[in-house]
Amino acid sequence: MEELKIFAPATVANLSCGFDVLGCCLENVGDEMIIRKNELNTIRITKILGQELPMETEMNVAGVSAMALLQQLKSSQGFDIEITKNIKAGSGIGSSAASSAGVVFAINKLLDEPFTPHQLIPFAMEGERLASGNPHADNVAPALLGGFTLVKSYEPLEVLSLPSLPELRVVVLHPLIELKTKDSRAVIRQQVSLKSAISQWGNLGALVSALYEKDYDLFGRSLVDEIVEPVRSILIPFFHELKQIALEKGALGFGISGSGPSVYAMCRGEESAEKVKIGLQEFYQQKAIDFDLHLSKINTTGIKII
Amino acid sequence: MEELKIFAPATVANLSCGFDVLGCCLENVGDEMIIRKNELNTIRITKILGQELPMETEMNVAGVSAMALLQQLKSSQGFDIEITKNIKAGSGIGSSAASSAGVVFAINKLLDEPFTPHQLIPFAMEGERLASGNPHADNVAPALLGGFTLVKSYEPLEVLSLPSLPELRVVVLHPLIELKTKDSRAVIRQQVSLKSAISQWGNLGALVSALYEKDYDLFGRSLVDEIVEPVRSILIPFFHELKQIALEKGALGFGISGSGPSVYAMCRGEESAEKVKIGLQEFYQQKAIDFDLHLSKINTTGIKII
Structure with missing residues (x-):
């Protein structure tokens, strides 16, 4: 070849x-x-x-x-x-x-x-x-x-x-602003509270269990970030509004993709993901923010x- | 009744x-x-x-x-x-x-x-x-x-x-010194480095996976504690020597049980656990430290x- x-x-x-x-x-x-x-x-x-x-x-x-x-x-x-x-x-x-x-x-x-x-x-x-x-x-x-x-x-x-979870769909919204990984790392504190760290590893352990148990709701409840999201979300336009919309439209969980500025919503099933996608799209259109939007299965x- | x-x-x-x-x-x-x-x-x-x-x-x-x-x-x-x-x-x-x-x-x-x-x-x-x-x-x-x-x-x-892992055996060594949970918590720092926290949650995620995959070796490799063991182990007589003995005798992993002073060794199978138990016992006898020692299955x- x-x-x-x-x-x-x-x-x-x-x-x-x-x-x-x-x-x-x-x-x-x-x-x-x-x-x-x-x-x-x-x-x-x-x-x-x-x-x-x-x-x-x-x-x-x-x-x-x-x-x-x-x-x-x-x-x-x-x-x-x-x-x-x-x-x-x-x-x-x-x-x-x-x-x-x-x-x-x-x-x-x-x-x-x-x-x-x-x-x-x-x-x-x-x-x-x-x-x-x-x-x-x-x-x-x-x-x-x-x-x-x-x-x-x-x-x-x-x-x-x-x-993986077979019915999982990922909606990714990319606000068309530039955010360098280096800059996005710079906002993160190098010391974290033990209490937040314990919450984080409790949730991560639960997320791994959810993947094995095929428990979509537990998977969603585990998508919590007490450490990075509170600081990094400041760099993403209307992060908290987007999160609220996604969860109201039925997303299992919502957070920052990689070091941003993209955000992701995890959804169960195509129909649910479509609703979330439309909700995010309409909000950013109202706010006149340029964006890309993807809806994808998990590629196994x-x-x-x- | x-x-x-x-x-x-x-x-x-x-x-x-x-x-x-x-x-x-x-x-x-x-x-x-x-x-x-x-x-x-x-x-x-x-x-x-x-x-x-x-x-x-x-x-x-x-x-x-x-x-x-x-x-x-x-x-x-x-x-x-x-x-x-x-x-x-x-x-x-x-x-x-x-x-x-x-x-x-x-x-x-x-x-x-x-x-x-x-x-x-x-x-x-x-x-x-x-x-x-x-x-x-x-x-x-x-x-x-x-x-x-x-x-x-x-x-x-x-x-x-x-x-649980069916062949798992736990050896617990209790040095007969008193250690109050309150005191044992007091040595722990309330701020931890993000780097150590990431290691900890990587290992915890792997440990949960190991339990589902029935992977004893991965389970053992995941029993790592970069946050609490380094400080709390100071309160336990000869912690590092005990750990070395347990691992040399074939334990999958070794650490502090609860807030100590007991330590645990996770072993695969009764025979392996017996070897670890004897190794720990002989060491503490040489050092003239009083102790209790248990060997147990996991109670499901x-x-x-x-």
């Missing part, structure tokens, strides 16, 4: 109580990438459509992720990378993660899979390091593994796949060959 | 990553209680064997728990309570919780079960409030429900039952009628 075309999905990380550890993969929001072997012993970003992003390999998240993988293999195989970006950079639904995870997935396939999907995570994390200064796994893991993932620990890196397989 | 004799089990709370939220119930360590209807419209502690504890109803954890339940029912039925204490007060394996949970379980049965086991938890928490100043649920919940329990939240109170049903 000389060339692969893939769909590299968007992901929602953090998920309220799961700050820095939880993430899930979306079905119908994502980039397309073509990865092709070349004869040049070098990795080139040959085309980027849909967005202005660095073409220099060392400055591009897909470039550095590919380099990390090939260095580990001590391989001198070269690759050309074409990216059609549909996920806006800085939107909070894993734009850099999609490119980073996508490229290592494709190169691994083209080299006859020397690595398991789990083993690809650290390479894709190098892209995240370039994008935000922090090599986090909570977007690249669900992009590579699909479904819900939990970063148990970073040292050593251990990522678990959790069961991650990156797909197309 | 006029009278009930019950076994009120010991419990291990906190369990490392699950500070203030997790607990599990032991099989063969516990108190015996006899609860008997009386004609006096009053709750009396009529006998306490095995330990010096307050006989005044309002000063006794079983007394206040019973009062809380009967007040809720607006019942004037009186009860006599006899307690044979086998769990030492201040040992860190839920001595007060056994009495508090035991009495509400028995009174509920004698009144034809106006409450579900979950509904009994708040009454038993009143005993914990008397014992430690903190109405915590992480011992009374596993005593009442059996197995592993998770306190999802306190406001509102929501407690989940988690699956909680309080038992005997």
Whole structure:
């Protein structure tokens, strides 16, 4: 195989109580990438459509992720990378993660899979390091593994796949304001109260149980964030109003996607998700705020060959 | 039914990553209680064997728990309570919780079960409030429900039952030093680093997953506590040496039981647990420290009628 075309999905990380550890993969929001072997012993970003992003390999998240993988293999195989970006950079639904995870997935396939999907995570994390200064796994893991993932620990890196809820739908609202991951991290306090931390891990434990028990209501009740949402929500226009609308329209839970500014609503079933989507849309239209809006199933397989 | 004799089990709370939220119930360590209807419209502690504890109803954890339940029912039925204490007060394996949970379980049965086991938890928490100043649920919940329990939240109170691991054995070593829950809480910092908190909830999420997946090794790897163990372990003689011995002898994980001074080792299978037990025993004998030592299965049903 000389060339692969893939769909590299968007992901929602953090998920309220799961700050820095939880993430899930979306079905119908994502980039397309073509990865092709070349004869040049070098990795080139040959085309980027849909967005202005660095073409220099060392400055591009897909470039550095590919380099990390090939260095580990001590391989001198070269690759050309074409990216059609549909996920806006800085939107909070894993734009850099999609490119980073996508490229290592494709190169691994083209080299006859020397690595398991789990083993690809650290390479894709190098892209995240370039994008935000922090090599986090909570977007690249669900992009590579699909479904819900939990970063148990970073040292050593251990990522678990959790069961998904089949009727779950995710509504993602992206206010078209720019918010850099770095800036969004800066508002977070590095010390938290033990009381809030205990609430957070009580809710996270309950959320994991809810996924196994297929308990949608418990899942929703667990989507609580006492630590990051109170400070980060200030950066998102009308966050509290949006949350109230989503919950009134029947969402199971609502919170910030990744480091924002996107917000997510988890809903049970398509019909419920449509109502929530319309409610959010009408509110932002009234307020004359530009936005993108997505409604997606949970993608349980991650990156797909197309 | 006029009278009930019950076994009120010991419990291990906190369990490392699950500070203030997790607990599990032991099989063969516990108190015996006899609860008997009386004609006096009053709750009396009529006998306490095995330990010096307050006989005044309002000063006794079983007394206040019973009062809380009967007040809720607006019942004037009186009860006599006899307690044979086998769990030492201040040992860190839920001595007060056994009495508090035991009495509400028995009174509920004698009144034809106006409450579900979950509904009994708040009454038993009143005993914990008397014992430690903190109405915590992480011992009374596993005593009442059996197995592993998770306190999802306190406001509102929501407690989940988690699956257990059938081959799990718990070794509990109780150094015979006194450590009041109040004092043991005093060493804990009320502010924690976000980084440690994230580690803690990553591990707790993984532990919940391990219980559902029946993954003993993951369960063991998740028994990590970066927040409370580093400070509280100072109060326990040779904590780090004990931990090293337990892990070298094959324990899955090791930590502080409740607020100490007891420590627990989780083991897979009876044989492994016996090795760990002997290792801990020999070490404390060499150091000439008095101790109690227990080896137990997980009790999946909680309080038992005997």
